[in-house]
Amino acid sequence: MDLLPILSTLKRHKTAAGLIVVQIALTCAIVCNALFLISERISNIYWPSHMAENELVVLSISGMKRDENPDPQTKTDLAALRAIPGVRSVTLVNQMPFGDNSNNTGVRLSSERDAKSVSATMYVAGEQVIETLGLRIREGRDFLPEEYVYENVVDKVDNPDIPAVLVNRALAEQLFPGESALGKAIYTFSNNPHRIVGVLEDLIHTHPDPGNHNRPTMILPVRPAYNGGAFMLRTDPANTDAVLKAAKETLVKSGGGLKRLVRYEKTMKEMRADYYQQDRSMVWLLAGVCFGLLVVTAFGIVGLASFWVQQRTRMIGTRRALGATQGQILRYFQTENFLLSTVGIVLGMVMAYGISVLLMREYELPRLPLYYLPVGALTLWLLGQIAVWAPARRAALLPPVAALRSAI
Numbered sequence: 554m555d556l557l558p559i560l561s562t563l564k565r566h567k568t569a570a571g572l573i574v575v576q577i578a579l580t581c582a583i584v585c586n587a588l589f590l591i592s593e594r595i596s597n598i599y600w601p602s603h604m605a606e607n608e609l610v611v612l613s614i615s616g617m618k619r620d621e622n623p624d625p626q627t628k629t630d631l632a633a634l635r636a637i638p639g640v641r642s643v644t645l646v647n648q649m650p651f652g653d654n655s656n657n658t659g660v661r662l663s664s665e666r667d668a669k670s671v672s673a674t675m676y677v678a679g680e681q682v683i684e685t686l687g688l689r690i691r692e693g694r695d696f697l698p699e700e701y702v703y704e705n706v707v708d709k710v711d712n713p714d715i716p717a718v719l720v721n722r723a724l725a726e727q728l729f730p731g732e733s734a735l736g737k738a739i740y741t742f743s744n745n746p747h748r749i750v751g752v753l754e755d756l757i758h759t760h761p762d763p764g765n766h767n768r769p770t771m772i773l774p775v776r777p778a779y780n781g782g783a784f785m786l787r788t789d790p791a792n793t794d795a796v797l798k799a800a801k802e803t804l805v806k807s808g809g810g811l812k813r814l815v816r817y818e819k820t821m822k823e824m825r826a827d828y829y830q831q832d833r834s835m836v837w838l839l840a841g842v843c844f845g846l847l848v849v850t851a852f853g854i855v856g857l858a859s860f861w862v863q864q865r866t867r868m869i870g871t872r873r874a875l876g877a878t879q880g881q882i883l884r885y886f887q888t889e890n891f892l893l894s895t896v897g898i899v900l901g902m903v904m905a906y907g908i909s910v911l912l913m914r915e916y917e918l919p920r921l922p923l924y925y926l927p928v929g930a931l932t933l934w935l936l937g938q939i940a941v942w943a944p945a946r947r948a949a950l951l952p953p954v955a956a957l958r959s960a961i
Contacts, residue, residue, distance in 0.1 A: 559889045566861070573857050574897040577933055580850045581901025585929040586908050587839045589921050594832045594839075600766050602650060602825070603755040605687030607790040608641075609821035610797040611649055613783040614804050616813050623778035624703055626811065630779050631679070633807040637799050639792045644685040646678040647704075647775075647782045648759050651821070651828035655759040660769070661740045662728060668740075671727050673720075673769035674758050675741065677704065679776040683719075685787045686756075691722060693735050693751030696774040700750075704777045711743075715773050718747035721756040724769035725749070747773065779804075783817065793820045847936060854940035858886060862948040869948050879949040886945035887938060894937040898930045905929065 563570045620626065627645065634643045648656050659670030676682075683695050700717040707713040718739065725734035738746035758768040784804070788796040801815050819827075862869070869882060909921035 556888070556892075559885065559892065562861075562865070563889070563892070569857055569860070570893060573853055573893055574900065576850055576853050577894055577897025577937070578900035578904060580846045581898050581929050581933055582904035582908055583846055584843050584932070585901070585905040585925045586912070586921060587843050588929070589909075589925050590918075591836050591839050591843075593919070594836045597761070598829045598832050598836075600761065602757045602761075603688065604650065604757065604821070605685075605787060606821045606825060608687070608787045608793070609685070610786045610788065610793050610800065611783050611817065611819055611821060611824065612786075612797070612800055612804060612815060613817040614813050614815050615780050616808075616811055618812075620778075620780060620811070622705075623780050624705065624776075626808065627776070627779045630784070630804055630807050633803045634784060634786060634800055637786075637796060637803060639788045639796050640800075641787045641789075642681045642685040643784060643786050644679050644682040645777050645779070645782045645784055646676055646682065647777050648674075648676060649783055649785070649824070650757045650759055650761070651824040652759055652783075658741045660724065660728065660771070662738075664740050664744045664746070666744075671724065671769055673724050673771050676756070676770065676772045677775035677777055677782075678772055682772060685785050687787070688756060689754040690719075691752045691754040692733065693719075693749070695719075695751060701774045701776055704775050704781060707775055712745050713743050714745045715743065715747050715775060717750045717774055719751045719753055719756075719772040720749055721753045721767075721770045723755075723767040724771055725752045727769055741773075793822075847932075850933070851936055851940040854890060854937055855944060858890065858941045858944040859947075861889075862886070862944050865948075866951070869951055873951070882949040883942075883945050886941055886948060890937045890941040890945075891934065894934055898933055901933075902926045902930065 614630075616623075631643055631645065634640060648654055656675050657672055658675045660673050661668045661670045680696075680698070680701065682688075683690065696717055696719070702713065702715060707715070720728075720734060720739075728734060728739065729737060734749045734752055737749050739749065740746055753772075755767070756770040756772065757766070758770055762768065784800070786796060786800055797818055797820060801818055804815060805813060872882065905921065905926060909918075912918045913920050
């Protein structure tokens with residue numbers, strides 16, 4: 554089919570053609586950015602933590618009154634929890650991934666307080682932390698028993714001596730780019746050095762950031778007390794609920810005459826699900842917006858094509874009488890829709906990139922990858938061809954005599 558008749562017809566229907574072009578452009582711009590945001594959210598939700606998440610349960614407990622010396626009770630609690638059937642290992646940490654708080658500190662290479670520092674999440678944990686969390690040591694070793702100190706001792710001095718530290722790969726690379734971090738000294742809240750004894754493959758931040766999951770983290774061998782941290786238990790995935798219930802009962806009983814209250818009890822899977830609840834809601838919302846826009850655009854194309862078929866009944870009959878086949882009539886309307894879609898898509902791509910720049914500047918979102926533009930274009934081209942097919946087929950099946958008679 555010659556394009557000239559199509560262009561001539563579109564010139565006579567500028568308003569209708571312009572409206573469908575604008576609709577396609579807006580849909581393209583919004584859908585491209587929405588699909589990118591959906592992929593970003595899904596990537597966050599399923600980003601691996603490199604922990605044994607399916608095997609972990611978490612509990613925190615506090616006394617009804619202040620305990621001046623909680624360390625003996627903490628030892629009793631740990632022993633009681635490790636005796637629960639199905640429990641593989643137990644540790645006590647000051648904070649948890651996907652938790653409510655985040656304890657961070659500046660890490661320096663010099664004892665000078667005003668030296669340049671790198672901000673890192675600081676986990677303090679007792680024995681079995683590596684085994685319990687399921688972490689992998691990339692280089693070096695785990696803490697030795699003699700390297701552990703008690704938190705209440707650390708809190709009482711200005712410059713506590715904490716001889717060892719484990720760092721994740723991100724922190725090691727920031728502090729010592731291009732070289733091994735093993736054996737190097739770093740400084741945190743103390744002027745006494747911590748010697749790096751191991752580099753972890755990864756240790757997730759307490760509050761993972763979208764698009765920045767490899768944030769600096771470290772572990773200090775400081776034993777928290779039961780009222781200053783949370784117990785983490787590792788068990789078989791099928792036993793997490795049973796172990797959580799048994800652990801709660803054990804902690805309440807192990808207090809003896811000390812009245813205590815379990816403040817927090819969840820599996821790590823539940824903690825992760827709660828943490829990413831807003832991301833999942835945003836995914837469904839953006840998916841609904843995309844679906845709604847595509848449906849509205851499809852109905853707009855169907856409505857416009859049906860209107861033009863009615864307006865061009867005489868033209869269709871004349872072309873059929875002159876020998877045009879059904880396939881040629883069908884291709885006429887499909888080509889017309891393809892041209893309108895192409896103009897709308899080109900405008901939509903420009904708008905999509907502009908929206909991406911605006912979101913990046915105002916909300917610090919990452920830039921829209923360019924490959925989302927052809928994905929959006931292909932989607933709208935396919936949608937346009939599907940939407941126009943039914944009215945175009947009705948036009949193609951219209952007998953020449955009937956078309957000419959109805960046009961008179």
